[in-house]
Amino acid sequence: MEWCTAQNQVIRSRNEIPYRELNEFQKEISDYLDRNFRLIAFDVINLKENEDKNIRNLIAILSNDDHSNLKVATTEIDIREKVPSLSLKYPSFAIFERILAEEHGIDFKEHPYLKPMRDINFPFIYPLSKELHQVGVGPVHAGIIEPGHFRFTCEGEKVLSLEISLGYQKRGVKQLLLKYLKEKQPLTKIFALAESIVGDSSVAYAHLFSIIIESLANIFPDKRDLAIRGIFSEMERIAMHIADLSAIANDVAYLSTSAFLQALRTQIINNLLAICGSRFGRNFFGIGTNRLDFDADTIENMRKNLIDVRNSFINICDDFFSNAMIIARLENTSIFTKEYAKILGQVGISAKASGLPIDARSNHPYGIYRNFPIYPYTLKNGDVYSRAFIRYIEVQQSIKFILEVLDYFPVKEKNDFDKPILKMPELMKDSFCINIVEGFRGEIASFVTTDSKKDILDIIIVDPSVHNWYGLSVAMRNSAISDFPVTNKSFNLSYCGNDM
Amino acid sequence: MKEFIYFLLKIILIIFSPPLMIGIINRVKAIWAGKYGQSILQPFYDIIKLLRKKTIRSNTSSFVTTFALPLQFVSNLIALLLIPFGKIKPFISFEGDFFFFIGLLGLSTFCQIIMAMESAGSFQGMGASREINFSIFIEPAIILLFSSMIFYTKSYSMNKMLMEFGFLSLEKIMVGVILGISFFLLILIEGKRIPIDDPATHLELTMIHEAMILDLSGKDLAIAIYSGYLRIFIFSLITSNIFIPTFISTNLSILFLILIIMFISIVVGAIESLFPRVRMNHIPDFMLLVLSLSVIIIALMFTMNT
Numbered sequence: 005m006e007w008c009t010a011q012n013q014v015i016r017s018r019n020e021i022p023y024r025e026l027n028e029f030q031k032e033i034s035d036y037l038d039r040n041f042r043l044i045a046f047d048v049i050n051l052k053e054n055e056d057k058n059i060r061n062l063i064a065i066l067s068n069d070d071h072s073n074l075k076v077a078t079t080e081i082d083i084r085e086k087v088p089s090l091s092l093k094y095p096s097f098a099i100f101e102r103i104l105a106e107e108h109g110i111d112f113k114e115h116p117y118l119k120p121m122r123d124i125n126f127p128f129i130y131p132l133s134k135e136l137h138q139v140g141v142g143p144v145h146a147g148i149i150e151p152g153h154f155r156f157t158c159e160g161e162k163v164l165s166l167e168i169s170l171g172y173q174k175r176g177v178k179q180l181l182l183k184y185l186k187e188k189q190p191l192t193k194i195f196a197l198a199e200s201i202v203g204d205s206s207v208a209y210a211h212l213f214s215i216i217i218e219s220l221a222n223i224f225p226d227k228r229d230l231a232i233r234g235i236f237s238e239m240e241r242i243a244m245h246i247a248d249l250s251a252i253a254n255d256v257a258y259l260s261t262s263a264f265l266q267a268l269r270t271q272i273i274n275n276l277l278a279i280c281g282s283r284f285g286r287n288f289f290g291i292g293t294n295r296l297d298f299d300a301d302t303i304e305n306m307r308k309n310l311i312d313v314r315n316s317f318i319n320i321c322d323d324f325f326s327n328a329m330i331i332a333r334l335e336n337t338s339i340f341t342k343e344y345a346k347i348l349g350q351v352g353i354s355a356k357a358s359g360l361p362i363d364a365r366s367n368h369p370y371g372i373y374r375n376f377p378i379y380p381y382t383l384k385n386g387d388v389y390s391r392a393f394i395r396y397i398e399v400q401q402s403i404k405f406i407l408e409v410l411d412y413f414p415v416k417e418k419n420d421f422d423k424p425i426l427k428m429p430e431l432m433k434d435s436f437c438i439n440i441v442e443g444f445r446g447e448i449a450s451f452v453t454t455d456s457k458k459d460i461l462d463i464i465i466v467d468p469s470v471h472n473w474y475g476l477s478v479a480m481r482n483s484a485i486s487d488f489p490v491t492n493k494s495f496n497l498s499y500c501g502n503d504m
Numbered sequence: 505m506k507e508f509i510y511f512l513l514k515i516i517l518i519i520f521s522p523p524l525m526i527g528i529i530n531r532v533k534a535i536w537a538g539k540y541g542q543s544i545l546q547p548f549y550d551i552i553k554l555l556r557k558k559t560i561r562s563n564t565s566s567f568v569t570t571f572a573l574p575l576q577f578v579s580n581l582i583a584l585l586l587i588p589f590g591k592i593k594p595f596i597s598f599e600g601d602f603f604f605f606i607g608l609l610g611l612s613t614f615c616q617i618i619m620a621m622e623s624a625g626s627f628q629g630m631g632a633s634r635e636i637n638f639s640i641f642i643e644p645a646i647i648l649l650f651s652s653m654i655f656y657t658k659s660y661s662m663n664k665m666l667m668e669f670g671f672l673s674l675e676k677i678m679v680g681v682i683l684g685i686s687f688f689l690l691i692l693i694e695g696k697r698i699p700i701d702d703p704a705t706h707l708e709l710t711m712i713h714e715a716m717i718l719d720l721s722g723k724d725l726a727i728a729i730y731s732g733y734l735r736i737f738i739f740s741l742i743t744s745n746i747f748i749p750t751f752i753s754t755n756l757s758i759l760f761l762i763l764i765i766m767f768i769s770i771v772v773g774a775i776e777s778l779f780p781r782v783r784m785n786h787i788p789d790f791m792l793l794v795l796s797l798s799v800i801i802i803a804l805m806f807t808m809n810t
Contacts, residue, residue, distance in 0.1 A: 139626040139709070146706035160633075161784060255710075257702040258780040263537035329780050337783070485630070486784040489707040 007032065007066075007075040010438050012368035013219045018051065018434045018453055021063075022077045029079035030090060033064055036075060037094055041066040042362075043349050044074070044440075044449045046100035048108050050462035051078060051453060058083050060108055063464070065438060065451060069367040074438050076451075083108055089115040096349030099474055122171030122503050128155045129167060135159060139485065143172050150499035154488070161484045166477040173500040177201050178465055185460045191291065191426040199286050202467060202501040207240040208443030210289040212465075215370060216452050217291050219437045220460075221429035227372075227414040229293045234372035235306075235409055236276075236285050237441070238402040243272040244444040245395040245402075246317070248496045252392050253324060255490040256333050261324045268313055268320070275309050278302075290426055297416065307410055314403045321396045325389075334389035338491040340479035341386055350475045352446020352468045354495055357394045358386035364442035378405055386479075388487075391494040433458045445469060445498065467501030510592045513758065518584060522733035523547035525740065525769045529697075532773025547733070551726050559722035562623040569619050569724070576615035577727050580734040583608040587741045588663050590748055590757030597663040602650045605662060606643065609694075609738075612731065613639050620716035627708045631715025634784070638700075638712070641791035642693060648798035649686055652679065655805050666742065670750035675808070679801055680746060686797045687743040691772065693791060695736035698776040700787055710784070740768045 008020050024032065037043070044065040051061045059080055066075045081087055089112035091098035099121065104110045106120035119126055124143070131138065136159055143151040151172035157165045177197065184194050198213040199206035211233055218225065250265035273283040279302055280288040280295075288295055298306075324330055340350075345358035355362045363380035365373045381397045383390035436453040446468030455461040476495045480488060527544035534541025543549075561569060585595040586605050598604075617636055620628040654660060656676055657668045669683075670676060693700055696713035705711055708718065717728045744764035748757050782790060 137626070137629075139630065141708060146708065253780075255707065256780040257698050257705065257776075259533060260537045260777055263539060267538070327780070329782065332786070333780055333783050484784050486710040488709050 005032065007036075007077040010074045010076055010436075011072065012074070012364070012438060012440050013215055013370050015219050015222065015432060015435050015437045018436050021051070021436060024077055024079050026079050026081055026087065029062075029064070029077060030088065032077065033066070033090065034093065036066050039068075040070065041068050041075065042346075043094070043096045043100070044447075045451060045464055045466045046097060046104075047451075047464045047466075048104060048110075049078070049451065049453065049464060060110065062104075063451065065449065067368070069362055072368050074368070076436075076438070081110065083110050086111045086113040088113055091115050095347050095474075096471070099470055103470075120171075122174045124153070124169060124171045126169070128169070129157065129165065131157050131164075136164065141488075152499050156480075156485055156488070158485055161486065163480050163483060163485050163488070166480040166488075168473055168477050170473070170499055170502050173503040175500070175504070178463065178504050181465075182460065182463055185463075188428065191428055192287075195289065195426075196286070199284075201465065201504070202443075202469075202498045203284070204244060204498070205240065205443040205445065205448070205501075207236050207285040207288075208441055208448055210286070211237055211371075212439060212441045212448050212450055214289045214291060215441065216437065216439050216450055216463075217429065217431075219439060220431040220435065220452060220454060221291075222432060223292045223429060225292055226416055227375075228297070228416045230371040231409050231414055232294055232298060233289070234376070235406050236288060237443075238406050239272060239276055240285055241444040242313075242399050242402045243269050243276075245399045246272065248493065249321070249324075249392060249395055251493045251496070252334075252388070252490060255493050256330065258324065258327075258330060261320055264316070264320050268316055271309060271313055275306060278305070291429060295426070298413075303410055303413065307407060310403050310406055314400070317399060317403075325393060325396060331389065334392060334490070335385070335387055337388040337487050338479045338483045338494075339385065339387045340475060342384065344478055345386065345475065348475050348478065349471050351471050352443075353391055353394055354386075354472050354475050354479075355446070356380050356382050357390035358382075359384040362447070364440045364447040368440045368447075370439075370441065372409065376405060376409055378402075388490055388494040431458050431460065443468065445496065445501075446472065465504070467498060467504070469497040469499075469501040472497050473502055510754075514589055514592060514595070517589060517762075518581075518737075521765065522730070522737040523551065525736060525765065526733055528766060528769035529773040529776065532770050533777050536774065536777035551730060554726035554729070555723055557722040559724050561721075561724070562625070562719050564624040565622050565719075568622045572615040572619040572622075573720075573724055573727055576612045576619070577731045577734075579608040579612040579615070580731045580738070583612070584734055584738050584741070586662050587738065588667050588745060589741070590745070590761040591667060591752075591754040592758065594663050597661050599660045602654075602660070602662050602665070606646055606650075609646075610643065612735075616716055616728075616731075620719075623719035625719055627711070627715045627718055630709075631712055631718070634712045635716060638693075638787055638791055641788060641795055642690070645686070645791075645795040645798045646690070648795075648802055649683060652798070652801040652805055653683070666745040668750065669746060679804055682797055682801050682804075684743055684746050686794050686801075687739055687746060688768070688771075689790075689794050689797075691736055691739040691743065691768065692775070693794065694739050695772075696732065697736075697772055699779050699782050699790060702781055710781075740765050743768060 008022055010016055044067045046064050048060045049063045059082055061078050062081055063078045087110055089101055091101055092114060101112045101115055102118060102121045105112060105118050112118060136157055139156045139158060142153040153169040155167045156163050181197055184197060195210060199210045201209050246265050246269040250262045254262040276285045277283045340354060340358050342359040345355050345360050351362050359382050361380040361382050365378045366380060369377055378401055383393060431454050433454055433456050438451050440447050440449045449466045451464040453461045472495060479491060526547045531541045531544055583605050586601050588594045617632045620632040653665045653669055657665050659665050696703060701712040705714060708715060717725060720728050744761050747764055748760050
């Protein structure tokens with residue numbers, strides 16, 4: 005039996021989500037996963053109002069990236085009963101099952117390691133052999149990164165296992181967002197909250213929130229607004245990728261590249277500051293249109309700035325990536341193979357560096373990417389060098405994209421600035437919608453349902469970091485412990501995106 | 505009177521040159537990265553700041569830290585007293601003192617390692633194991649380098665050895681170049697500079713030397729840092745002594761010495777800006793480079809003898 009086929013940003017009726025018995029549900033999931041589908045989200049969702057306290061609705065969202073379609077189905081489980089785990093056969097479920105076990109008390113039998121995802125007081129695996137030793141790093145780190153604890157079990161310099169303990173950043177932001185939406189708080193406040201779900205991809209989250217509301221309310225923004233949104237997303241991607249490359253160069257003590265790239269990043273985020281008053285692109289997105297439009301000066305400055313950045317960036321990175329000592333340092337460091345990337349459901353940079361072309365901008369195109377698609381480049385090695393090089397390529401792609409969009413900049417057809425931009429529109433009742441945007445780390449997926457009173461009933465947000473943290477710990481296996489900082493920087497995952 | 509001036513000059517050089525070298529290195533790195541950079545005197549300020557701070561020790565540390573830390577500092581200092589400054593005699597000199605010199609360096613490394621092990625942190629243990637692993641390759645190299653110098657100067661004290669080794673004489677220029685390069689590489693290795701270890705890093709997992717002093721604070725840290733500076737200065741002094749020609753006057757040799765040490769600082773700064781760190785498991789390759797250079801010198805020695 006086929007599941008309900010959905011598409012990015014397309015609104016469907018809530019009744020169309022098929023219901024399956026649990027064993028049937030799991031069997032069909034494994035059928036789909038064997039047929040080149042991958043898991044996007046697996047979570048509890050509130051589908052019916054006023055339900056039994058012990059009954060939970062589980063939803064699985066699977067994606068076929070080649071045909072841009074998404075499959076959705078739900079099942080019902082009783083939290084007093086044990087549920088067979090899918091993790092042993094499909095490890096990409098392991099993280100989601102751990103989250104469900106922690107948040108809803110669902111007991112998955114035969115799960116290899118049902119440790120709570122965001123509990124900071126849970127003990128670690130302890131080696132019994134005296135030959136092995138453990139090294140703990142964090143939660144307070146040197147430098148300016150978020151809190152998280154890493155526990156290495158090592159044999160000399162070789163890492164045998166890495167256990168990552170997060171949860172220091174758990175703020176309940178998803179529940180707060182839902183509460184704000186239900187209380188009908190002012191939209192500026194909700195946007196500010198959405199932008200701070202993950203502070204360094206605030207543009208991507210604001211973009212996601214805009215398209216969630218627009219698809220639920222059947223609003224179609226002007227093409228010029230979509231273009232500006234695309235430009236903003238790509239500006240954020242350029243800035244963050246340059247910052248990541250700078251951090252990688254700093255970790256291998258290649259100081260000049262690090263300093264120059266930091267200066268370039270400032271050039272990009274200062275451009276955002278000049279446009280919207282925030283270096284991280286905050287307070288810009290709206291519903292139906294954006295809060296600001298570009299004038300001729302802005303476009304000209306941006307074009308000049310980007311051409312300048314591109315010239316410097318290519319010069320700096322050509323030097324960096326062709327330096328023999330850099331190649332020796334980064335190549336074959338923490339290899340993450342394509343097989344692992346596939347079964348662990350990796351997205352974003354780590355998937356592309358391992359040879360999986362997963363990118364929402366071409367797989368599930370939205371907004372301006374329908375007209376100006378960006379195809380994902382892939383490398384097959386899966387080492388730190390590939391992950392850095394993918395960033396180098398993506399920055400160039402993004403600059404090219406922005407310059408192209410600026411050249412064919414659509415004119416605003418209807419002037420809707422007299423419309424209230426920051427007013428919550430009326431949503432469609434009893435419907436659901438899947439929205440995926442590509443942040444700089446990877447795809448940010450969301451699933452939203454509305455109830456019969458045209459209010460938002462429940463929301464699921466999956467940050468790319470949820471998928472990819474597991475990838476980091478697998479990539480570290482059998483590599484040297486001194487390679488961890490640079491491997492961590494090459495993944496550059498979000499702590500607060502994982503903890504929500 | 506002249507002797508007294510030289511005596512004062514040596515003391516001034518010993519106290520002020522090591523932090524000044526680090527200041528110059530940091531300044532060169534900053535300029536290379538397009539920054540204005542900190543003052544050349546910043547290492548002095550750092551040490552003075554640390555000396556004013558309160559010292560906190562790990563709960564697990566015992567009398568070992570109390571005696572190992574001064575011992576490490578003093579052994580580095582005495583090793584420095586064995587080396588001539590250009591054509592000025594060193595403070596201490598006797599036949600066969602190069603063995604004493606190597607022993608002192610070993611003692612200082614040993615003190616640092618037991619001090620690191622004692623604080624019982626996982627990073628310190630890791631740093632200590634790396635340090636001991638890599639210093640194995642260095643000691644034989646230093647012995648071989650000194651023995652080649654003994655062969656050419658026929659003297660067993662470091663004073664005569666370094667003073668009489670004429671770099672510019674025709675038969676020694678090849679050996680001189682290799683010796684100079686070897687001792688220069690030893691500056692990077694013993695000073696824990698960039699291709700080996702990053703002195704500016706904040707990443708606990710990749711540190712070698714920094715990991716070992718991670719648990720020290722206040723005056724303890726000031727002493728440990730100054731010992732590290734002395735280590736760099738010792739090897740820069742040996743390197744510059746090799747490059748000073750034999751035929752110049754004593755006063756000129758001091759000028760030469762200061763210029764060469766400044767040049768060495770600039771070159772170290774440039775190397776730190778131009779090269780990234782090598783991977784941890786490739787560091788022994790770097791050490792073996794020095795060892796193989798010393799073996800080449802010995803081979804040259806035999807070919808010239810026959």
